[in-house]
Amino acid sequence: MLLVLLVVVVLNFFMLHLAPGDIADTIAQTMGGADEQDMAELRKQYGLDQPFFIQLLNYVVKVALLDFGHSHFYNLPVFDLIMERFPATLLLVFSAQILSIFVGILLGVYAAQNPNGLSSLFVNMFSLFGYAAPVFWTGILLLIAFSLHVPIFPVSGMRDITIESSNFFVHFFDVLRHLFLPMITLASIFFAYYSRLCRASMLEVLGADFVRTAKAKGLSKKDVLLKHALKNSLSPVITFAGLSFSAVVSGAILVETVYSWPGLGTLAFNSIISRDTPVLLGILIFSTLMVTVGNLLTDLTLKALDPRIKI
Amino acid sequence: MKKHFLKTLLLTATLIFTSLGVSFAEPKKGGTLIAAVGNSPRHLNPAVQSGIVTGFPGAQLFATPIRYDNNWEPQPYLAESWEISDGGKTVRLNLVKDAVFHDGVPIKSSDVKFSLETIKKNHPFKTMFAPVVSVETPDEHTAILKLSSPHPALMLAMSSQLMAIIPEHVYGDGQDPKTHPQNSENVVGSGPFKLVEFKSGEHIILERFDDFFIDGRPYLDKMVLKIIKDPATRTIGLENGEIDFYAFENVARNIVRLKKNDNLTVTPDGYAAIGPIDWLAFNTKNGKTADVNVRRAIAYAIDRNFILKAIMLGVADEARTGIHPGSPYYEPNVEPYNLDIDKANKILDDAGYKKGSDGMRFGLTVDFGWPGLKPNAEYTKAALKKIGIDVTVRASADFPTWAKTVSNHDFDLTWDTVFNWGDPVIGVHRTYQTSNIKKGVIWSNTQQYSNPKVDAIMDKAGVENNMDKRKALYSELQKMLANDLPVYWTNTLPYHTIYSKKVGNPPMGIWATSSPMDMTYIKD
Numbered sequence: 001m002l003l004v005l006l007v008v009v010v011l012n013f014f015m016l017h018l019a020p021g022d023i024a025d026t027i028a029q030t031m032g033g034a035d036e037q038d039m040a041e042l043r044k045q046y047g048l049d050q051p052f053f054i055q056l057l058n059y060v061v062k063v064a065l066l067d068f069g070h071s072h073f074y075n076l077p078v079f080d081l082i083m084e085r086f087p088a089t090l091l092l093v094f095s096a097q098i099l100s101i102f103v104g105i106l107l108g109v110y111a112a113q114n115p116n117g118l119s120s121l122f123v124n125m126f127s128l129f130g131y132a133a134p135v136f137w138t139g140i141l142l143l144i145a146f147s148l149h150v151p152i153f154p155v156s157g158m159r160d161i162t163i164e165s166s167n168f169f170v171h172f173f174d175v176l177r178h179l180f181l182p183m184i185t186l187a188s189i190f191f192a193y194y195s196r197l198c199r200a201s202m203l204e205v206l207g208a209d210f211v212r213t214a215k216a217k218g219l220s221k222k223d224v225l226l227k228h229a230l231k232n233s234l235s236p237v238i239t240f241a242g243l244s245f246s247a248v249v250s251g252a253i254l255v256e257t258v259y260s261w262p263g264l265g266t267l268a269f270n271s272i273i274s275r276d277t278p279v280l281l282g283i284l285i286f287s288t289l290m291v292t293v294g295n296l297l298t299d300l301t302l303k304a305l306d307p308r309i310k311i
Numbered sequence: 312m313k314k315h316f317l318k319t320l321l322l323t324a325t326l327i328f329t330s331l332g333v334s335f336a337e338p339k340k341g342g343t344l345i346a347a348v349g350n351s352p353r354h355l356n357p358a359v360q361s362g363i364v365t366g367f368p369g370a371q372l373f374a375t376p377i378r379y380d381n382n383w384e385p386q387p388y389l390a391e392s393w394e395i396s397d398g399g400k401t402v403r404l405n406l407v408k409d410a411v412f413h414d415g416v417p418i419k420s421s422d423v424k425f426s427l428e429t430i431k432k433n434h435p436f437k438t439m440f441a442p443v444v445s446v447e448t449p450d451e452h453t454a455i456l457k458l459s460s461p462h463p464a465l466m467l468a469m470s471s472q473l474m475a476i477i478p479e480h481v482y483g484d485g486q487d488p489k490t491h492p493q494n495s496e497n498v499v500g501s502g503p504f505k506l507v508e509f510k511s512g513e514h515i516i517l518e519r520f521d522d523f524f525i526d527g528r529p530y531l532d533k534m535v536l537k538i539i540k541d542p543a544t545r546t547i548g549l550e551n552g553e554i555d556f557y558a559f560e561n562v563a564r565n566i567v568r569l570k571k572n573d574n575l576t577v578t579p580d581g582y583a584a585i586g587p588i589d590w591l592a593f594n595t596k597n598g599k600t601a602d603v604n605v606r607r608a609i610a611y612a613i614d615r616n617f618i619l620k621a622i623m624l625g626v627a628d629e630a631r632t633g634i635h636p637g638s639p640y641y642e643p644n645v646e647p648y649n650l651d652i653d654k655a656n657k658i659l660d661d662a663g664y665k666k667g668s669d670g671m672r673f674g675l676t677v678d679f680g681w682p683g684l685k686p687n688a689e690y691t692k693a694a695l696k697k698i699g700i701d702v703t704v705r706a707s708a709d710f711p712t713w714a715k716t717v718s719n720h721d722f723d724l725t726w727d728t729v730f731n732w733g734d735p736v737i738g739v740h741r742t743y744q745t746s747n748i749k750k751g752v753i754w755s756n757t758q759q760y761s762n763p764k765v766d767a768i769m770d771k772a773g774v775e776n777n778m779d780k781r782k783a784l785y786s787e788l789q790k791m792l793a794n795d796l797p798v799y800w801t802n803t804l805p806y807h808t809i810y811s812k813k814v815g816n817p818p819m820g821i822w823a824t825s826s827p828m829d830m831t832y833i834k835d
Contacts, residue, residue: 021711025718025753029710030353031361032730033741033754034435073353074511075490084510140543148547155548156539161514162343260539262513269540270351270512275711 005288009063012284013056016277022048023072026274046072059278063285069278073271078282081267086286088158089263092255093248093290095179096186101241103187104194108237109230111195112202123195131192135251139185139258146181153181156260182259186251190244197240201233208232234305242298246291338815342833343533346556347545351512351538354494357472358426358482359433363559363585366472366825368515368536372500373475374524376404376423377466379584379821383639385466388827389418389476389501389524399461399776406452410524412478413498413505418524420448422501425479427456429488438736439468442774461776464734467584471733471822476501503529503829512538523829530832549575555811555833558824561587561683563624566807576817577809579626583637584821586731586738587804588630589618589684591677591691591724595797596759598723599673603795604662609724610648610799611655612698613691618801622686627805632789633739633798635731637821639778640785645793655698664699672699675723679706680713684726687801691724714753728804729754733821735785736773743792744769760797 024042028034043049047058062069068078107127111120130138147155154160158178163170205211206229214228256265264283271280303309350364357369376390390404410418424446431440442462447455456465468474481499482488493499498506503525504517515536519529537554539545546565548554550572558581560566570577591613593600600606619627634641664672675695679688685706692702702724707713717725732738741747741754745761765788772784792798808824810817815832818824 019708019712021709021715025711025714027353028435028753029714030350030364031435032363032732032738033361034752035437035755036749036752038435039752074495075354076495076511081511085512136541140547143544143547147553148551151551155544155551155553157513157537161516161535162345258541258544260513260537260541260544262510266512266540273709 004292005285006060008284008288009060009281010056012281013059013277016275016280017052017055019275021275023275023277024048026073026276030274059281063281068282068285071271071276071279073274073276073279078278081279082264082282082286085262085264085267088261089249089252089256089265090290091175091179092182092186092261092263093245093252095183096252096255097190097241097245097248099183100187100190101194101237104191105198105230105234105237107191107195108198109202109225111199112206113225115199115203120199123199127192127195130188131190133188135185135189135254136258138188139181139255142181142185143258154178158262182255182261185258186248186255189251190248193240193244194237197237198233201236202229205229205233231305235302238298238301238305242295245294245298246287249287249290338530338830338832339834340527340530340832341532342530343535344531344555344814344828344831344833345535345537345553346558347539347548347554348515348536348557349538349540349542349545349559352515355498355506355509355515356475356477356482356488356491356494358430358475358477359489359491359494361435361472363823363825366822367558368506368509368517369472369475370502370822370825370827371504371517371534372498372502372506373472373477374410374501374503374827375471375474375476376406376469378826379467379470381580381820383583383821385470388470390469395776399463399774400458402456402458402465404454404456406454407524408452410501411522412481413500413520414478414481415522416478416480417451418476418478418501419451420454421451422476422479423454424448425483426474426476429477429482430474433489434473436468436473436732436737438740438773439464439473461774462736463776463781464736464773467733468737470826471584472825473733473737503827504531504534507533514538525829529827529829531828534828549809549811552811555814556809556817558806558808558818560807560809561804563622563626563805566626566805566809567624569809574812575809576812577807578819579628579805579807581808581817581819581821581823582803582806583635584731584733585806585823585825586635586638586733587728587806588633588635588731588800589627589687589726589728589802589804590630590633591687591726591799591801592717592758593797593799594720594723594758595761597720599664599675600723602662604658605664606796606799607648608655608658608662608698609695609700610796611651611658612700613648613694613799613801614650615648615801616650617690617694618687622690623802623805626807627802630800630803632793632800633729633742634735634785634789636803638731638735640735640782642786642789644786645790648793648796648799652697659698666699670699671701674701674703676703676705678713678716678722678725679704680717680725680727681710683804684728687726691726717757718751718753718755720750720757720759740769740773743797758797760795762791762795765791765795 024039071078107123111123146153160174211229214224253265256263268283352365355368357365374389377385378388380386391407392405394403442458442460443456444459445457478499503523505520507516507518509515517534519532542562593606628636631645631647666672677688677691688704692704695702730738745766747756748759749755768788775781813834815834816830818826818828820826
C-alpha cells in the first residue's frame with residue numbers, strides 16, 4: 001500500500017508539472033497583473049525556481065514525514081484545508097454510494113422478476129438515462145425543477161448560515177435538505193450499473209437449483225426472493241461497488257461544483273485551475289486513501305455476505 | 312419632433328422622481344444581505360492582494376482615505392479633507408478624529424504611512440504610489456505625502472480597494488504582509504464591517520462594526536458572501552430569492568434572462584472605474600501582424616456590431632479605445648474601423664499580400680484569454696476568411712496555459728479582457744509602454760508595441776494635474792493608438808449588478824463592490 005502511495009505521489013507530481021504555467025501566473029491573474037520582480041519572488045518563495053528533481057525529492061521527503069506542505073494559493077497548510085473539506089465529501093460520496101446501491105438493487109430485483117416486461121424496460125431506460133446524462137446537466141436540471149419551479153431545496157452550499165439555532169436537529173435537517181439534490185445527482189450515474197448487475201445476477205440465481213428447492217418447500221415468494229436469491233446474487237454488486245468507488249469520488253468533483261458543495265471536489269477543481277500543486281497532490285493522496293479504504297470495506301462486506309470468502 | 316420632446320421630458324421627469332425617491336427613502340437599519348461571489352479570494356487584505364474578488368470583502372473590512380461618488384468626484388472618507396499644494400507635489404490628508412480599528416485601537420497618521428509603504432512595496436500596481444517619496448506625520452491626524460512629481464492618479468489610488476488602511480500594530484509585526492496569517496482570519500480592519508468567518512470556497516460572513524467612524528452606518532447588520540462558482544446555480548439562486556445580490560455578472564445570456572424577472576433589478580451601472588474592455592491584441596513585433604496594414608485590414612474585417620449584437624446580445628457597450636467609455640478621458644472620435652471588407656481587401660492587396668489559388672493570403676493563429684471569449688475567437692476565424700486570412704483558433708486548457716503562451720510573445724492574435732483600474736496611469740499605460748515589454752509577465756505590453764511619441768505623451772499625461780490639459784493629452788494618445796493599432800478594442804465586458812427589489816442603495820459608484828457598502832440596506 002505504501003508503494004502504491006509512492007507511485008501515486010511521484011506519478012502525479014510528474015503529471016502536474018507537465019501542465020504549462022504555474023502558480024505565479026494564476027496569482028497574477030487574481031491580481032489583475034503583476035510585475036516581473038513579484039513573479040520571480042513568488043516562484044522563489046514556493047521553490048519553483050529549483051530543478052524538477054529537487055522539487056520532487058523535497059516533496060516526497062516531506063510527505064513521508066506527513067507534512068503536506070502549504071497551499072500556494074490560500075497560504076494555509078494543505079492538511080488543514082483538506083481536513084476542513086473532507087467531511088463534506090465523505091458525506092456526499094458515502095450517501096450517494098449507499099443510495100445508488102440500495103436503489104440499484106431494488107430496481108434490479110424488481111426488473112428480474114419479469115425480465116422481458118414493460119416495467120423491466122422502464123427500469124433499464126431510467127437507469128441508463130441517469131448513466132448517460134452528463135452529471136452537471138442532471139444537476140442543473142434538478143436545480144431548475146426543485147429549487148426554482150418547486151422551491152423545496154436550496155441551490156448551493158451545505159448549510160444555511162443564517163440559522164441561529166443551537167438545536168442539533170435543526171442543523172441536522174438543514175444539512176440533509178442541502179444534501180438531497182447533490183446526493184441524488186451523484187447517485188444517478190450509478191443506478192444503471194447496480195440495477196443491471198443486480199438484474200443479471202438475480203436472473204442467474206433465480207434459475208439455480210436451490211431456488212427451485214426453496215420454492216418447492218413452499219416458501220413465500222418474498223422469502224425466496226429476498227432471503228435466498230438476493231443474498232446470493234449480491235456479491236457481484238458489492239464487488240463492483242468497491243471498484244466504482246474511485247469513479248464516485250471523481251464524479252463528486254462535478255457535483256460539488258454545480259451545488260457549491262464545500263468538499264474536496266471544489267477544492268481540487270480550484271487547485272487545478274490555479275496550479276496549486278501541493279493542494280492537488282494532497283487531495284490525490286487522500287483520494288487514494290479513501291479508495292483503498294473503500295475497497296477494504298467492500299471486502300469486509302463480501303465476507304459478511306458469503307462466509308466462504310477469506311481475506 | 313414635438314412628440315419626441317414630450318417623451319424626453321416625461322422620461323426626464325420620471326428619472327428625477329425615481330432618483331428623488333431613492334435618495335429620500337429612509338434607509339432601514341438591520342437585516343442581512345445574502346450576496347453571491349463567483350470565486351474564492353486568496354485572502355481578504357487588499358493592501359497586498361489586488362483583484363475584484365478580494366475587493367468586495369476588502370472594501371467592507373478596510374476603509375481608504377477617500378471614496379468616489381457616481382461622477383468621478385472624490386469624497387471624504389477616512390480623510391475628512393485634503394489639500395494639494397506645491398504644484399501637486401505635496402498632498403496633506405486630514406484624518407477623521409475618532410476613527411478606530413476593529414480592535415478598538417485609534418487609527419493614526421502613522422497607520423496611513425505604514426499602509427502606504429506596505430502597499431507601495433507589495434501591491435502589484437507599482438505605478439499607484441511610485442512618485443510618493445515619503446509620508447510625514449506631524450501629528451496623529453495629519454499625514455503629508457511628499458511626491459517627486461505631480462501625480463494625478465493619486466486620488467483614485469487612495470480610494471476603493473487600492474489603499475486599504477491597515478493597522479501597523481497588527482500587520483507591522485515583522486511577518487511578510489503578503490502571507491500574514493491575519494489576512495484570512497482575525498482580520499483587524501478599519502471599514503464598516505468586521506470579519507466573522509472566512510471559509511475559502513464556501514463563504515465570507517461580515518458583521519456590522521458598531522464603532523465605525525461614520526455615525527449610524529453601516530445600515531446592514533450582516534453580509535453573507537456565498538462563494539458560488541457555477542453561473543447557472545447563481546442565476547437560479549437569484550431567481551428563487553435565495554441570493555439578494557450579485558455583482559460582476561458578465562454572461563450575456565444570464566443577464567438577458569434575469570432582466571425578465573420582475574423581482575430583480577439588473578443594471579450595468581457602477582463599473583466605470585473598474586473599466587473592463589474586451590479587445591483583440593496583435594503581436595506587433597513578429598509575424599504578419601507586425602505590419603500595421605495587416606492590423607488595420609483585420610480591424611476593418613471584424614464587425615464590432617456583430618460582436619455587440621450577436622455575441623453580447625446587446626448588453627455590452629462599444630469601446631473604441633483602450634480607455635473605458637465610462638471614464639472622463641474616453642475619446643470616441645478616433646478611427647472606429649467600421650466594417651468594410653472591400654477596404655480591408657484593398658489594404659492587403661496594396662501591401663502586397665497576394666491571394667493564393669485557394670483564395671487565401673496567409674495564415675494566423677488566434678488565442679483567447681478565458682472561455683467567455685471563445686465565440687469572439689471563432690467569429691474572428693469566420694470574419695477574416697472573407698479577406699483571405701486563414702485563422703486557426705487555438706484553445707488553451709486554462710488560464711495559466713494561455714498566459715504562458717501570450718506572455719512569452721508566442722502568438723499572432725489574442726482576445727483578452729483587460730481592466731482600467733481607475734486612472735489610466737494604473738491600468739492603461741501598462742499595455743502600450745515600451746518600458747513595460749516584459750517577457751513572461753501577463754498583462755504587460757505583450758503586444759511589444761513601441762512608439763517613442765506614445766511613450767512621451769503617456770509620461771506627460773501621467774504628471775499633468777490640470778484636468779483639461781490631461782484630457783487633451785489622453786485624447787491625442789487614443790488617436791495615435793487607434794492609428795498604430797497595437798490592439799483593436801471592441802466592447803466593454805458587460806458587467807452587470809443584479810439585486811433583489813428589497814435591496815436599497817446597492818453600490819452604484821464607479822467602483823462597484825470594490826467600494827464600501829455602508830449605505831446599502833434591506834427594505835422590509
